[in-house]
Amino acid sequence: MEFDQSNIVEGADGQNAPIERIEELFSLLDLAESQVSSSADKAIKDINAFCDALSAAIEAAIETRKQALTAEVLKAKAEGIAGLKPYREAVGSRLGTINESDANICSALSRPGKRGRSKNTLRIPRKEELPHISVQLPGRALQTKVCNEIMAAGKVSSRGPVQLTFIEEKPGALLLNWEEVDQGRAVDFCQFRLQRAHGDACHNPSLEANFHDIYRGPDASFLAKELIPGDPYTFRVCSRAEGDQEWSAWSLPKVAITRLKHFGWQIDNPNYQVTNDNKIASKISSDPSVLYSCGAQFGPGHSIEFTVLEAKECMSDEGFGLASKKLAGDSLFQTGTLIVNGQGSIFVDGSAKTTKLPALTLGSKVTFTCEEVASDRMRVHIDSDNKTVTYDWRVPAQPLLFVLGFGQVGWKVLVE
Structure with a gap:
């Protein structure tokens, strides 16, 4: 302090x-x-x-x-x-x-x-x-x-060599950042260890028994997912230099809360079965249909990942992505949408782009991340199978819907 x-x-x-x-x-x-x-x-x-x-x-x-x-x-x-x-x-x-x-x-x-x-x-x-x-x-x-x-x-430490510096609310998650604060240590840390405990362990020491690892690696940030909105969580981080066997002292624990509801699908579309706390959508009819998120949840600074849990033969008119508003009809490819179709083609406002991503198959993961460029423009990064494309999309910098549309029975997609 x-x-x-x-x-x-x-x-x-x-x-x-x-x-x-x-x-x-x-x-x-x-x-x-x-x-x-x-x-x-x-x-x-x-x-x-x-x-x-x-x-x-x-x-x-x-x-x-x-x-x-x-x-x-x-x-x-x-x-x-x-x-x-x-x-x-x-x-x-x-x-x-x-x-x-x-x-x-x-x-x-x-x-x-x-x-x-x-x-x-x-x-x-x-x-x-x-x-x-x-x-x-x-x-x-x-x-x-x-x-x-x-x-x-x-070893007695006045404070840990790394400290949590910034925590940002995300839908059903918290983005945690940390950095080295002990400037007297000329050490390049090769690994960090982040722990989480459900509850306020700062005011209730008995909750320290709930601390468990949620991340180990070289990055200085991590997105803690699957959190209950409104519930407090306590976090702490430590580090280990290359060649060391023991971890450093823990950082000062910090308590944080996300009040943003996690990403989820609407449950009133009869052509889809929505399960797992509204995170998984399964196509159960052969009628073409667009499924929307439960509200405009995606916005600047957010990251959303679509995971294909079950797949069928890729069709050009099927896929998922973002939408600035409810669509007219059951086609995904309209003005105000940014879509990745089943064959990996990318459509911005209904127009196909030359760059393609891998086709959607079982286990495919497609991540959308966006940032505000201007009041009427957002920069969207799309990652899939170690390939990244970026588009400046002319839409208002405000929360967006995420959508998917399939005609075949058997597709199952997780969003988080």
Whole structure:
């Protein structure tokens, strides 16, 4: 949080600042101090939790390994003693029937290295043949390694090296932008990680458990889709430099809401079945028919993607796109429309353009993005299969309808 100190001093010295403004500044300072204190308290709590968990895990691992090694030693001991049992039994049985011919037993017991004097002589295994149980331990090397790892664990950051800078409402979505704010780090970040939690996690810390990844990649912006209009969502971002294994500290979390309804189709056209929260339209009759969006939802700064979920043979009079108003009849190719037909041809105000996109097939994705050029003109970018075309379309810079029109049964299109 940044403050303009010169304005504060000037206002205070010149006694020109109204009392309401002074009180507002004090409130801002209270919030700033609260953020610093609460974040520090949370950091200390996280440190204690981490150290306690690490200590418990290390103690448990040491105890488990100690018991495992001890069990191996006891097993080796038991096996060694069990191997001597037959010799003890044989010696005991001879002691019960000792005679002159067995006198060699005493000699064998006193001289275990002497063998072969009598076929009745008992031989006790030599020391070299008996188990001599030992254990090989790493000594101080492991202790030093573990201690060094622990001493290097953790890092305190005053703030994350990247911060969310701008969040823009989109239909059923939010466009998030972030940038590097730590100018002292001469690092080119190769990857960003964006997380989202449903709800206001800033005022309800229990919602932090809901954070989950929604984007990982090199871009410094992302369109978070499938949001419930009117519901708050909390976002945070971190980064990782090339070669690093660990992620950086999180940015300051930000709560945002989109009040714009997500893109959807009208549901009152009997020639189409509209499902999935009005996002998917399926052609269910063979009558040519135009299906409209539920209102003029698409405008400057928006991006809309049509995805073909099911397809039939491409026809030249079928397709989808944008319209500035309701159309006369069931033809898409009229003044006030920008259409991509089933064969990939592009029509602006009913006239075909020379540039073509790939034909519509199963899995095709066509994206329309527009920006305002003048009050009566918009620039529309159309992307499909890594090919992009751009047109300056002479229509009022205001929200537009999106439309589709098919005659064959079986087409299914998702819009988002």
